[in-house]
Structures are given as structure tokens and as C-alpha cells.
Amino acid sequence: LKIQENISLKDKNWFGTGGNARYYVQPTNNEEFRESIEFSNQHKLEIFVLGSGANILVSDDGFDGLVISPSILDLEVIDDKFIRAGAGVLIDDLINFSLSNNLSGLEEFSAIPGTVGGSVYINIHYYNYLLSDFLVSARVINSKTGEIVEVDKDWLEMGYDTSKLHYREYFLLDATFQLKKVDELETAYIRGRIFEIDRHRKSKYPYKGTCGSFFRNFHEDEVNLEIGGKKAIWSAYYLDKIGVKGELSVGGARVSHQHANMLVNTDSATSSDIINLARKMQELVKDRFGIVLQPECQLVGFKDYPLYK
Ligand SMILES: Cc1cc2nc3c(=O)[nH]c(=O)nc-3n(C[C@H](O)[C@H](O)[C@H](O)COP(=O)(O)OP(=O)(O)OC[C@H]3O[C@@H](n4cnc5c(N)ncnc54)[C@H](O)[C@@H]3O)c2cc1C
Numbered sequence: 001l002k003i004q005e006n007i008s009l010k011d012k013n014w015f016g017t018g019g020n021a022r023y024y025v026q027p028t029n030n031e032e033f034r035e036s037i038e039f040s041n042q043h044k045l046e047i048f049v050l051g052s053g054a055n056i057l058v059s060d061d062g063f064d065g066l067v068i069s070p071s072i073l074d075l076e077v078i079d080d081k082f083i084r085a086g087a088g089v090l091i092d093d094l095i096n097f098s099l100s101n102n103l104s105g106l107e108e109f110s111a112i113p114g115t116v117g118g119s120v121y122i123n124i125h126y127y128n129y130l131l132s133d134f135l136v137s138a139r140v141i142n143s144k145t146g147e148i149v150e151v152d153k154d155w156l157e158m159g160y161d162t163s164k165l166h167y168r169e170y171f172l173l174d175a176t177f178q179l180k181k182v183d184e185l186e187t188a189y190i191r192g193r194i195f196e197i198d199r200h201r202k203s204k205y206p207y208k209g210t211c212g213s214f215f216r217n218f219h220e221d222e223v224n225l226e227i228g229g230k231k232a233i234w235s236a237y238y239l240d241k242i243g244v245k246g247e248l249s250v251g252g253a254r255v256s257h258q259h260a261n262m263l264v265n266t267d268s269a270t271s272s273d274i275i276n277l278a279r280k281m282q283e284l285v286k287d288r289f290g291i292v293l294q295p296e297c298q299l300v301g302f303k304d305y306p307l308y309k
Contacts, residue, residue: 001025001035009058009067009300012050014113014211017271018058019301021048021067028071030139030173034146040066047143048300049171051118052090055211059301060271070117072173077101082136084176087117091124094177095194099187103179105134107190111198113212117172121165122296123158132158134177140170148173161216161296206256209265214278215239216296223291235293236261242284250277275306282308 007024010016023045027033040047046065050056072086075097083103085094091114095106108129112119120138124131137152149170157164165172182190201207215235225232232238239245239260246257252269255277256262263274282293292308299306 001027001032001039003036003039003066007067009050009053009062012069013053013056013058014209015053015057015265015269015271015274016209017060017265017269017274019060019062021063021065023066024069025066026069026071028073030072030141030148033068033070033072033141033171033173034148036066036068037141037143037146041144047168047171049117051088051115051121052113054113055118055122055296056298056300057211057271057274059299059303061301061303063301068171070115070171070173074174077103078176081181082176082178084174085116086174087115087172089116090114091116091119098177098179099190102182102184102187104182104186104190105179106177107194108197110194111201116175120156120158120172120175121163122161123163125160130158130160132156132163134179136176136178138175139173140165141173143169143171205259206262206264209269210256210262211297213259213261214263214295214297215261215281215293218291225289238285238289238291238293239281242288244281244284248277248280248284250274250280253277255281275302279307 003023003025005023007021009018009021025036027036048063048067050067050069070087072088074086076084078084083098091109091112095110098106108126109124112124119131135153139148139150141148217235218233220231223231223233244255245260248255251273252265252267253273254264254266256264263277285293
């Protein structure tokens with residue numbers, strides 16, 4: 001097990017900002033993950049599990065603990081309808097693998113950057129699809145004892161933007177998805193659809209220097225405004241109303257001109273620039289609508305919570 005010291009996290013997250021990890025390790029199997037936890041126990045280190053860094057903002061001071069970035073890349077078809085995928089497998093690679101085996105279902109998540117681990121953590125979603133619609137079971141590892149447990153979907157408590165992994169008591173080693181068997185013709189059609197989803201996403205939203213949506217949508221009980229008889233829960237709706245899209249910036253960080261809820265590192269932003277921009281957005285929405293935006297993007301290594309609660 002190769003544990004490295006003082007490793008830059010800047011090139012390991014999609015914002016391209018932030019400081020160093022005190023320790024960094026890439027376990028390639030469950031046993032190495034367990035050994036990594038043992039190392040953190042021996043040295044009394046906090047752990048952060050890193051996927052592809054598509055939904056995090058790392059503090060400019062870095063992370064003063066052990067970053068575990070699982071490189072568990074196993075992919076396996078079970079009983080001709082399930083796929084078990086290691087935590088480090090990229091979602092696009094999982095989709096590709098499933099289609100090579102004529103198994104469909106996950107293609108709606110095409111071009112969403114991220115690993116299986118990060119995607120189960122937040123329960124990735126696109127329009128009406130949630131990853132939890134397909135997940136049936138998983139293997140997780142206890143963050144203190146290193147004990148490995150097989151769990152079912154209910155155990156994972158997956159909801160909108162959430163799962164039990166948020167408690168950080170367990171980390172994901174792999175997940176099993178139930179998919180639908182399709183014939184060659186349907187597989188070819190789905191491949192075409194993936195191409196279209198990819199084109200659509202990349203023309204509609206920024207794809208670099210961002211973590212996707214920075215703020216989560218509101219829960220229904222957090223907002224009063226109704227539109228067409230339904231609660232207006234969409235963060236982007238409120239951000240659009242205050243006119244920040246493409247306009248508001250702090251240092252090298254700017255609100256995307258394509259999407260009011262996406263912050264972009266236009267060139268040389270620091271994580272502080274991004275945080276200060278996010279705080280401004282919170283203030284503007286609070287002043288106008290009386291509600292406080294909360295991040296979907298995971299904040300890593302900040303000593304004090306840097307946003308409004
Ligand atoms: C351009 C762009 C577009 C996006 N579009 C969408 C979208 O349409 N829908 C959507 O839902 N999301 C979207 N996102 C957000 C992002 O793609 C997802 O959140 C993705 O799942 C992040 O995966 P990751 O591997 O990069 O996780 P990371 O960013 O590395 O980590 C995110 C969180 O997951 C935790 N984590 C990672 N691996 C594990 C593990 N093995 N065990 C336990 N916890 C773990 C981390 O500790 C962290 O808290 C987008 C992001 C970008 C940059």
C-alpha cells in the first residue's frame with residue numbers, strides 16, 4: 001500500500017482549486033481500503049474519500065488528514081441482469097460496460113462526471129431518474145473498524161441528494177445495479193441516445209471548472225412560493241430571478257452564463273473566490289426571498305463552515 005504525503009488536490013477535482021492532502025492513498029481492492037483505514041487509526045487522521053472530485057470544493061488550506069481515493073475498478077455481470085461495479089468505476093464506463101452486455105437502464109446518467117462511490121453518495125439524478133431506481137445492494141466498509149458489510153438498498157437510505165454515506169460511518173466499496181436485458185437493435189438505439197444526451201448536456205451546461213449545481217434544490221417545507229399549484233423548490237429559479245447568471249463574479253470565479261446555479265472557475269480562481277461568490281448568492285436570495293440556499297457541492301477541509309446555514 002503506497003501512502004503518499006503532501007499531494008496536491010488541485011488536479012484531482014473539477015473546480016481545479018484547493019490545497020494539498022497531508023496523506024493520499026489509492027487502494028485498488030477492499031483489503032487495501034481496510035489497510036488505509038488502519039493507517040488512519042494508527043495516526044489518528046480524519047479520512048476523506050475522494051471519487052473523481054466532480055462534486056467537491058477543497059479548501060485553499062487543503063485537507064489535514066488522509067484522502068482515500070478508491071481505485072477499485074472491478075466490473076462484473078451477475079445472472080445476466082445485475083452488474084456489480086467497484087467504487088472507483090466512472091459512471092460512463094459503467095454505462096459502456098452494461099451496453100456491451102446488452103443491459104440497459106443507466107444510460108440516462110450519461111456524461112454525468114463521477115465514480116460509482118460519489119454517485120451513490122449523492123444518489124445522482126437527471127430529470128426524473130435517480131440512481132437508486134437501479135441500485136439493489138452494495139458492499140460498504142466501516143470507517144473506524146474496517147469491517148466489510150453487504151447491505152441492501154433500504155439500508156443505504158437513498159433520497160434526493162442524499163444517502164446514509166453522508167454520515168461517513170461507512171464508505172462504499174462497490175454497488176450492484178439491476179438492469180434490463182435488451183437486444184442488439186435496442187442497444188444500438190441506446191448508444192445513439194447517449195450520443196444525443198452527451199451533446200445536449202455539453203451544449204447546455206458548463207462542463208469544466210465547475211462542480212455542476214452548486215446549491216441543492218429546496219425541500220418543500222423550506223419554501224412558501226407556489227407556481228402552478230406546486231412548491232417552487234428549484235434553486236436555479238430564485239437565482240435566475242436575481243439576475244446573477246453570467247454577471248456575478250468574485251476574483252476568478254463567476255456564475256455561469258449557461259446556468260444560474262453553476263459556479264465556474266474561469267481561469268485562476270481560488271477556492272476562497274468560489275466560496276465568497278457562493279456567499280454573495282446566498283445573501284442576494286435571502287434578501288429577496290427570505291430563504292437560504294444550501295450547498296449540494298461537498299466542502300472539504302474548511303476549518304469553519306464557510307457558508308450561511
Ligand atoms: C459538469 C458537471 C455536471 C454534473 N451534472 C450532474 C447531474 O446531472 N446530476 C447529478 O446528480 N450530479 C451532477 N454533477 C455532480 C457530480 O457529477 C456527482 O455528484 C458525482 O456523483 C460526483 O462523483 P465523484 O466520484 O466525482 O465524487 P466526489 O466529487 O469525488 O465526491 C463527492 C462526495 O462523495 C463522497 N464519496 C466519493 N466516493 C465515495 C465512496 N466510495 N464512499 C463514500 N463516499 C464517497 C465524497 O466523500 C464526497 O463527499 C455534475 C458535476 C459536474 C462537474
